[in-house]
Amino acid sequence: MDAEPLAGGLANAGAVWRRGAAVERPAPAHAQALHGFLTALRAGGFAGAPVPVGPVADGRERLEFLPGEVALLPYPAWALTTDALVSVARLLRSWHDASARTPFDPAADWPQDFADPEGGELLCHNDACAENVVFRAGAAAALIDFDYAAPGRPVWDVAMTLRYWAPMLDPATAAQTARDHLPALPRLSLFADAYGLSPADRTALPTALEQTTAACRAFVARRVESGDPGFLRVFASYGGWPRWDRIQTWLSEQRPHLERALRT
Known part of the structure; x- marks a missing residue:
């Protein structure tokens, strides 16, 4: 075939x-x-x-093979709507609920690249970016690519997912993928509501966002240091380490606003 x-x-x-x-x-x-x-x-x-x-x-x-549409760069308009965002939040919650009911082998060689440093009792996806979500009829229907799945807390997976879908990026970085028009804080709040994030996880989320961003930066550093040609190309085209410095600084500065958005 x-x-x-x-x-x-x-x-x-x-x-x-x-x-x-x-x-x-x-x-x-x-x-x-x-x-x-x-x-x-x-x-x-x-x-x-x-x-x-x-x-x-x-x-x-x-x-x-799961049929449907996957959003690739340049991201289509339908993938950036609030309806798409809400559907991703609901799909992630369904994944977590099902994962919590499903046993896994804790002794397996689960990858540590994006793993929650605190561990957890359910299997997190850890890479639910646009390229790894299958849409049908405009709504998120399935997750694919489990290369970085590992035990963790739901809030860790929520933070990883929000990095991509809010997105949790400073305006200059978001503009590199034509997403600077998306209001990050309202979308963060909408995602938390659609997911049904608990009060405790709303409190933990700002810290988790900073931690997941640091984990992603460390992952990129390892790939760049190893000479991975794909990562080297993207790393250079997006501005190298100043881009990551900008993202992390923005997240730190936005923390009071994140906390307020999650409370309301």
Whole structure:
């Protein structure tokens, strides 16, 4: 069967293919534990994630292809609407609720790149960026790409997701992807409401946003230091470390406003 290349993020650029009803992609180190979890998740009634359709072979995994639309750069207008944002929040909450009911192997080799340093009792996605959310009829319907899934707290996964979808970026950085017109703080509040974020997690979220941003910066640093050509290209085109300094400074300065937005 002819293979169709699938576009997406940087980590597996050019290495993800669709063959009929299956997606073939590089298998992460935790593939066996992840596949068991995804299978149990579906058996428990959660349809918003693919299931494995074959064993890992030659370092590649085969997962169910989930039809729909995925927002790639330049982001289409429909992906930046408040309706899309609300649907992502609700999908993430459904994932967390289902994940909390589904056992996973805590001793597996879960990646630490984006993992919650405090750990947790459910499996977080940790990379629910636009490229990893499948939309149908304008609403978020499924999550894909679990390369960075790891145990953690729901608020950590919420913070990771908000970084991409609010987005939690200073205006100059948001303008680099034509998202500077999106009001970050109202969208943050809307996401928290749609997710049903608890009072305790609303209090913890500003700190989690700073921590997840630092974790993402450290991840980029490792990729740049290793000479990864895709990351080097994007890193240079977006302005290098001054961009990250700007984001972190903005988050710190916005903290009182974040706290106020989350209270209201």
